[in-house]
Amino acid sequence: DAGITQSPRYKITETGRQVTLMCHQTWSHSYMFWYRQDLGHGLRLIYYSAAADITDKGEVPDGYVVSRSKTENFPLTLESATRSQTSVYFCASRTTGQNTEAFFGQGTRLTVV
Amino acid sequence: ILNVEQSPQSLHVQEGDSTNFTCSFPSSNFYALHWYRWETAKSPEALFVMTLNGDEKKKGRISATLNTKEGYSYLYIKGSQPEDSATYLCAFRDQAGTALIFGKGTTLSVSS
Numbered sequence: 001d002a003g004i005t006q007s008p009r010y011k012i013t014e015t016g017r018q019v020t021l022m023c024h025q026t027w028s029h030s031y032m033f034w035y036r037q038d039l040g041h042g043l044r045l046i047y048y049s050a051a052a053d054i055t056d057k058g059e060v061p062d063g064y065v066v067s068r069s070k071t072e073n074f075p076l077t078l079e080s081a082t083r084s085q086t087s088v089y090f091c092a093s094r095t096t097g098q099n100t101e102a103f104f105g106q107g108t109r110l111t112v113v
Numbered sequence: 114i115l116n117v118e119q120s121p122q123s124l125h126v127q128e129g130d131s132t133n134f135t136c137s138f139p140s141s142n143f144y145a146l147h148w149y150r151w152e153t154a155k156s157p158e159a160l161f162v163m164t165l166n167g168d169e170k171k172k173g174r175i176s177a178t179l180n181t182k183e184g185y186s187y188l189y190i191k192g193s194q195p196e197d198s199a200t201y202l203c204a205f206r207d208q209a210g211t212a213l214i215f216g217k218g219t220t221l222s223v224s225s
Contacts, residue, residue, distance in 0.1 A: 031211060031212075033212055033213075035215075040217070041217065042202070042215050042216060042217035042218055043157075043202070043215040044215075045212050045213075045214065048211060048212045050211055056211070058212060059214075090156065090157075098144060098145055098164050099145070099162050099164060100162070101147060101159035101162050102147070102159065102204075102213060103159075104156035104157050104158075105156060106155075106156055107156060
């Protein structure tokens with residue numbers, strides 16, 4: 001299917017466990033982003049990537065790791081999950097250019113217990 | 114950290130009312146300003162991408178204006194309908210940046 005997809009849609013994990021959220025896009029967009037959505041904070045940028053093997057920290061990167069070995073995939077890993085990482089995570093992608101909009105995945109609701 | 118402010122935080126109107134929201138952003142190094150519509154349990158979807166001072170964009174009953182010199186954008190909804198109920202996000206991108214920095218959104222509720 002064309003577009004940008006996230007998996008899983010819902011995840012419950014225990015404190016201290018490692019968990020990986022997947023993001024896959026079929027447009028070959030250069031740029032990919034991870035945001036988290038929390039009440040009172042809106043969407044906050046965790047990490048982003050301008051191309052394969054190029055990643056950069058956003059506003060709230062602590063406790064997260066990303067990789068981008070292929071253009072179409074941008075997984076987000078919580079190395080040791082904490083309760084404060086309970087959130088809804090959105091992946092987005094866009095192509096290059098000034099006028100280009102971002103396209104969002106459906107979101108992953110992560111609960112850390 | 115770039116600061117993008119939206120007001121009001123929430124708004125409740127009656128069907129048929131017209132309404133507007135404000136997005137404030139840094140006026141220096143402007144590159145682009147985005148508006149997104151975000152319905153509950155869905156993903157944000159782009160309404161407008163605006164890049165030039167004085168830009169005005171329109172999509173149906175929704176329109177937006179941009180003032181890059183003073184750092185604000187307005188989103189207008191004419192004759193609100195219940196299906197317009199959503200959170201409206203603005204996002205700013207500066208010339209050095211790659212990612213969009215989002216405001217916290219304005220949540221609109223339209224009663225029939």
